[in-house]
Amino acid sequence: MIDQRRLLRDAFGTFMTGVTVVTTLDTQGNPLGFTANSFSSVSLEPPLLLVSIARSSRNYDAFHDARGFAVNVLSEGQKEVSNTFARPVPDRFATVSWRLGPHGFPVLEGVSAWFDCRMHQVIEAGDHAILLGHVEAFEAGSLPGLGYYRGGYFTPVRTADAIGTGPAVLVIAIIEKAGQVLLVDDGQGGLVLPSSRVGPEGASATLRTLIASTGIAAEPGLIYAVYEDVRRGLQHLAYLCPATCGQPVRGAGFVDLSPAGLADVSDPAMRSMLERLSEENRLGNHGIYSGNQDAGEVYRLTKGSRP
Structure with missing residues (x-):
């Protein structure tokens, strides 16, 4: 079939x-x-x-x-x-x-x-x-x-x-499992979401490769945020990716979507995005964020649905 x-x-x-x-x-x-x-x-x-x-x-x-x-x-x-x-x-x-x-x-x-x-x-x-x-x-x-x-x-x-001469695009994987999200070591004592620059293969292929590199099996999912870091000249595409199984590679691990769990997230935009996700999970009313790393709009979808 x-x-x-x-x-x-x-x-x-x-x-x-x-x-x-x-x-x-x-x-x-x-x-x-x-x-x-x-x-x-x-x-x-x-x-x-x-x-x-x-x-x-x-x-x-x-x-x-x-x-x-x-x-x-x-x-x-x-x-x-x-x-x-x-x-x-x-x-x-x-x-x-x-x-x-x-x-x-x-x-x-x-x-x-x-x-x-x-x-x-x-x-x-x-x-x-x-x-x-x-x-x-x-x-x-x-x-x-x-x-x-x-x-x-x-x-x-x-x-x-x-693509090589065009604007830089960063794909971000928000890998969720049982109320937790996967974070990786940023190399400077903090934690960040898994991310990767988009290459000639395109955003979808880059996302699948990025997920595979974490050791977790997850479904490339929904667009959750589109924002530009104007200081670094980077366009960000963040996707929600429900995890199914697997063990995180060294330097990665799941943390609670709570103030304590997110305290070590070193990127302010990522931390703000995860705080929003935590609140939206609680309310069951999700949206798609569009803007830059400091400010933007959340466009709500139907209450009870995921973006």
Whole structure:
């Protein structure tokens, strides 16, 4: 039997960094769409992903009120498709081939992958709205994806060079087990969460490698925080990762999510994040943090759910 959950996980990991066209239907059944440079997986169980749309978009109301949407990950030969859906063109669908996906939203032909989603939740987020989609159907093909960086497109041949000169991204694993979280020695007498710079393999692969290095079996899970350390020029992506089994490697161990347990966390932003997690676990009301290392906003999801 085909493991759909594994296929979806692999699709998320492979296509998360590409240029996408997000599509839906208006109340008259007309197709609408816009170009987005990235999207994020939120959960594998249930299968959720998110995209955002600016309030200034002429399609904001249609997407905000839609019953669902599709995310189309463009292939390397679809630069013009990306440009078309990024411009104020009267009929963006006139020059592309498309069809309705299994759940009823526009899927473009020739893409690297598509995800057909029903709307799970809309989160108001300042001058944008975050659209949470529940993946009802998806397809991942073999065509290389299209990337975009610093005003220009790149394809997989240039991906490594583009990442190497781009902004630094740090992946953080919040590995939880029975009310405790895994911390590692920072080499200076303190403790920090396991973290690793993202390399050419991408954030999802880096996260899986990072988890494996701790000696703990854990499921790469939900995005819990996205923040920038402006002093160090680092973008941080923190994921909640439920542990299942295993023994921590030397220099790592589980501590309680309590003031005493977190007292030796040397990174203030990490300590603040774990204090929030402790409180949210107690209340059962979680959210996604967005901002910098000092201040930001927590966008709440449905009470009782995990972000």
